[in-house]
Amino acid sequence: MEGRVAARATSGRSAGRQLKSLPRALKDHPEVDRLRRFAEWLDRHAAACVAQVDAWMVSSLPVPTGLLARVWPDEAWQSALRDLAVVGDDPDEVGFLRGATDSGELRIVNLDGETVRLSPRTVTLPHPVLLPDLDDLREFAAELGIVQRVEQIHRAIWRRPDDLAAKATQVREFTGGSFRSRFALAARASSLGYRVSGGYATARVRDGGHTVEASVWIGEPYWDGDVELGNLTWHDPDGRALPLREVGPVAWSEGMRMAAALYAGREIEGGKDA
Structure with missing residues (x-):
């Protein structure tokens, strides 16, 4: 629907067909404006x-x-x-x-x-x-033939490895992905539904009754040059960095999903040796 109002012909050989555009006499009609606003509300709903x-x-x-x-x-x-x-x-x-x-x-x-x-x-x-x-x-x-509107069973998942170091608090798998500007990286994070706060893209997840925030460094807010993705970390509500072994399965998967999605938009060198 996308907030658009359409009209159909009521007579002639094209009766019943949707018109490519609204007749000029209808474009500014109060009822059309009400329908347009209602259509926009339906899309937001x-x-x-x-x-x-x-x-x-x-x-x-x-x-x-x-x-x-x-x-x-x-x-x-x-x-x-x-x-x-x-x-x-x-x-x-x-x-x-x-x-x-x-x-x-x-x-x-x-x-x-x-x-x-x-x-x-x-x-x-x-x-x-x-x-x-x-x-x-x-x-x-x-x-x-199931198609889900909300991505669930085909959602990309990551499972936490069993061999993590006891004191490790950072994942470096996606570190170093290069972007032409911090603005482009922040815009990508926002378009994917992630919150941008300070120098980080973040995802807040409720996992096993606890709220955990995954965060990836995306650069200083007003930096004007190239930037690289930083490490992925998880924090509890008090801001304490969680040892990776303490990160729950959902928080781990969603944090990795965020970092992977950001990394996928990195600049890739062209040429045979890239």
Whole structure:
């Protein structure tokens, strides 16, 4: 929709066809302006629904089943929620959300391909790094033709290695990615949905009941020359740098995802020897 208002012809051979542009007499009509503002609000509402569902999923927060049933009739909410993998009372039973009833029941397609009804008090929309047998789940979703509006099962994940040094607090895997300006790097971080604060791009994640902030150095705010990505670190709410061994699975995956996404936009030398 993108905030646009369209008109259709009502007579002649082109009756019913959408016009390429609004007739001049309608462009400044008060009703057209009201429709345009309403269309823009619908787009903002749809984006807000996706952002909220994404936040539930990244944090793996329990969501009241009654709340999902209440918002389901709204097409924007339904689009954001449909086909997400959900878990009810049994953490080993995963299914794809297909519907919700007024009575608070959820219709789920389980991994046997059967549609079942569940009515737990709450459900979670798990972060993919927490889903068991993720590869099998992805394969089954492909068989069903599932397309998720909120990136979940096909979200890129990173698992924390087991052989980390006891006192290590920094990941250097993406350090040194070069950008032509700090502004370009900050703009990339913002466009990907990350917060830019001081010299860092940050992602705040709720993991296992605790809030953790992942951060990557992107350069001094008013630096005018080339910049390079710095190290990736995680901090607790008090600002303490966390030893890598203490970083939870979701915070680790989301921090690495942020650093990888920033690194992917680096300047790459051309030529045979690049």
